[in-house]
Amino acid sequence: MGLVPCPLPCHSYSTESESNTNHHLHSESSTSSSLFSQPSLPSVPSLSQHVLQAAPTTHLSCIATIKSDSSYICSLVLSGTFLYGGSSDGDIRSWSYRDISSNTWRTIATTTSTVKSLVIVGDKLFSAHQDHKTRAWKIETTNPNDKKLKCTATLPILKDRFSGIFFPNSYVQIRRHKKSTWVHHVDAISAVAVSRDESLLYSASWDRTFKIWRTSDYKCLESVTNAHDDAINAIVVSNDGFVYTGSADKKIKVWNKFTGEKHHTLVGSLEKHKSAVNALAFSADGSVLYSGACDRSILVWERENGDGGMVVVGALRGHTKAILCLAVVGDLVCSGSADSSVRIWRRGVDDRKSYSCLGVLEGHRRPVKCLTAAVDNNSDDPSDCADSFIVYSSSLDGDTKVWQIQVPFVNSI
Numbered sequence: 001m002g003l004v005p006c007p008l009p010c011h012s013y014s015t016e017s018e019s020n021t022n023h024h025l026h027s028e029s030s031t032s033s034s035l036f037s038q039p040s041l042p043s044v045p046s047l048s049q050h051v052l053q054a055a056p057t058t059h060l061s062c063i064a065t066i067k068s069d070s071s072y073i074c075s076l077v078l079s080g081t082f083l084y085g086g087s088s089d090g091d092i093r094s095w096s097y098r099d100i101s102s103n104t105w106r107t108i109a110t111t112t113s114t115v116k117s118l119v120i121v122g123d124k125l126f127s128a129h130q131d132h133k134t135r136a137w138k139i140e141t142t143n144p145n146d147k148k149l150k151c152t153a154t155l156p157i158l159k160d161r162f163s164g165i166f167f168p169n170s171y172v173q174i175r176r177h178k179k180s181t182w183v184h185h186v187d188a189i190s191a192v193a194v195s196r197d198e199s200l201l202y203s204a205s206w207d208r209t210f211k212i213w214r215t216s217d218y219k220c221l222e223s224v225t226n227a228h229d230d231a232i233n234a235i236v237v238s239n240d241g242f243v244y245t246g247s248a249d250k251k252i253k254v255w256n257k258f259t260g261e262k263h264h265t266l267v268g269s270l271e272k273h274k275s276a277v278n279a280l281a282f283s284a285d286g287s288v289l290y291s292g293a294c295d296r297s298i299l300v301w302e303r304e305n306g307d308g309g310m311v312v313v314g315a316l317r318g319h320t321k322a323i324l325c326l327a328v329v330g331d332l333v334c335s336g337s338a339d340s341s342v343r344i345w346r347r348g349v350d351d352r353k354s355y356s357c358l359g360v361l362e363g364h365r366r367p368v369k370c371l372t373a374a375v376d377n378n379s380d381d382p383s384d385c386a387d388s389f390i391v392y393s394s395s396l397d398g399d400t401k402v403w404q405i406q407v408p409f410v411n412s413i
Contacts, residue, residue, distance in 0.1 A: 086115025
């Protein structure tokens with residue numbers, strides 16, 4: 001594993017360039033050209049057609065590539081200047097942005113099962129795995145990149161596993177002739193999320209359930225069984241406590257535990273996608289939900305009322321294959337796709353329902369599996385007329401790329 005310079009092409013877009021790109025896709029002569037010529041969701045309008053007025057060029061550059069020799073990174077999470085990656089071979093790795101010119105991935109924990117998702121709560125790192133388990137790790141606050149992580153718990157913890165083992169009502173049907181205690185996931189855990197106050201951890205699984213855990217003592221508080229008709233691929237939690245789950249059954253479901261109730265109940269179902277939902281992300285202010293699916297579209301949902309309900313207002317289009325991951329930072333929405341590219345979208349400042357595609361980040365050779373992004377607090381741009389962001393993308397090609405995105409202020413036009 002090593003760090004290499006990355007002088008890769010990035011395409012910036014204005015109104016004209018986005019139109020020209022769409023025209024190129026439509027006129028492309030190949031066996032799949034008819035697929036490109038059809039909108040992925042014809043009933044949903046394209047928000048990216050209503051772009052901002054011509055603005056100074058956005059600068060996009062790949063500033064580093066972190067190489068992996070024999071595996072790829074399945075999940076990414078940031079904590080300060082440290083980037084943590086969960087790999088397909090079960091390792092958890094770290095890398096420091098401060099040492100961008102010299103550092104490589106450092107393996108700080110080793111397991112035997114693919115790491116599907118990562119989330120950080122204070123000084124704890126939670127990792128969700130293919131082996132149906134979630135593990136909790138203690139992060140050292142001093143020089144975390146130099147020390148191995150200590151596993152403090154494997155969920156479900158021993159107390160949860162044995163507390164109901166002798167009680168018939170602790171078991172749930174998982175297959176035709178098989179039962180398991182309700183605290184266990186029985187298939188890969190695909191995603192984890194935390195509540196706003198970080199007191200609760202939510203885990204979603206291909207077993208069609210999601211579970212709620214207390215982060216302080218790792219106790220399993222609740223399991224929502226048969227939440228979907230197929231595998232759950234994504235889970236996010238709104239600022240006011242509504243839980244959104246995206247599934248291979250094409251649906252996004254909305255859940256909430258109301259005051260005085262003991263369990264989460266279904267309060268809504270968002271059904272606009274025509275294929276498996278792979279990714280969910282909230283806008284920075286929590287008012288907009290973005291969903292990515294195999295239908296090549298990113299749908300934009302806005303709150304309809306105070307009960308967690310959402311209405312679709314449009315779609316962001318441009319990817320030619322499935323959307324696999326999403327990340328939001330500031331007014332930017334980043335999307336990674338099976339077409340091996342990352343697109344950067346900007347939400348309008350004056351018209352919050354408008355979006356422009358600022359650019360396409362190219363250089364990965366295989367599908368982009370995961371993304372994360374942050375404000376670039378180390379930008380050395382002396383002009384002070386642009387917002388700077390860092391986007392991290394990991395692909396099935398084994399590379400994790402570090403991109404710098406500099407977006408001119410709207411008022412600097």
